Amino acid sequence: MDIINLLKLDFNDEDFSHIRTIRKSVFNTELGISENELFDKHDETCDHFLIFDGKNIVGSVRIISMDHIVKLERMAIVKNFRVKNYGKNCISQIKDYYSSKGFSQIILDSIYSVRGFYKKCGFVEEGDIFQRVGIEHIRMSLTF
Numbered sequence: 001m002d003i004i005n006l007l008k009l010d011f012n013d014e015d016f017s018h019i020r021t022i023r024k025s026v027f028n029t030e031l032g033i034s035e036n037e038l039f040d041k042h043d044e045t046c047d048h049f050l051i052f053d054g055k056n057i058v059g060s061v062r063i064i065s066m067d068h069i070v071k072l073e074r075m076a077i078v079k080n081f082r083v084k085n086y087g088k089n090c091i092s093q094i095k096d097y098y099s100s101k102g103f104s105q106i107i108l109d110s111i112y113s114v115r116g117f118y119k120k121c122g123f124v125e126e127g128d129i130f131q132r133v134g135i136e137h138i139r140m141s142l143t144f
């Protein structure tokens with residue numbers, strides 16, 4: 001498996017500009033989600049991770065902590081770097097990191113058409129399909 005590294009940062013770090021670029025290209029340009037939906041108040045307080053392949057920034061994700069659970073959001077691998085196991089590897093590292101901090105579950109709201117990726121990472125579907133930003137989603141969870 002290709003090795004990737006995660007850099008943890010927060011909203012005030014200079015490198016947050018890379019997260020802006022990635023979200024704009026993946027969620028706005030590619031998926032057509034409005035620019036107004038790309039950032040919200042959670043960005044100021046949650047954990048952010050940039051994903052590196054050793055040479056390039058290949059993606060980003062944010063994590064919101066709640067009691068014993070974390071919520072994974074805005075998972076994005078830049079188009080040219082997909083299907084190289086970077087996403088799966090990232091989730092595995094996120095799981096190990098938050099497990100070591102005493103958390104026992106990751107939840108997320110998957111774009112419905114992408115749920116197969118999260119299933120490959122060990123997540124299971126929960127509940128019904130719902131609409132958000134005009135796209136079908138489903139809640140998924142991974143308990144450890």
Ligand SMILES: CC(C)(COP(=O)(O)OP(=O)(O)OC[C@H]1O[C@@H](n2cnc3c(N)ncnc32)[C@H](O)[C@@H]1OP(=O)(O)O)[C@@H](O)C(=O)NCCC(=O)NCCS
Binds near residue numbers: 026082084086087
């Ligand atoms: C979804 C996404 C994060 C997957 O990242 P990735 O690095 O390409 O995925 P990986 O290479 O780690 O794939 C891991 C496994 O999931 C599979 N997979 C990848 N994308 C998939 C998809 N969209 N649907 C179903 N399975 C998928 C891979 O084939 C691989 O399977 P394997 O373990 O049998 O080889 C990436 O495609 C992406 O950023 N998409 C656009 C933004 C998006 O939809 N984000 C999710 C918001 S909920």
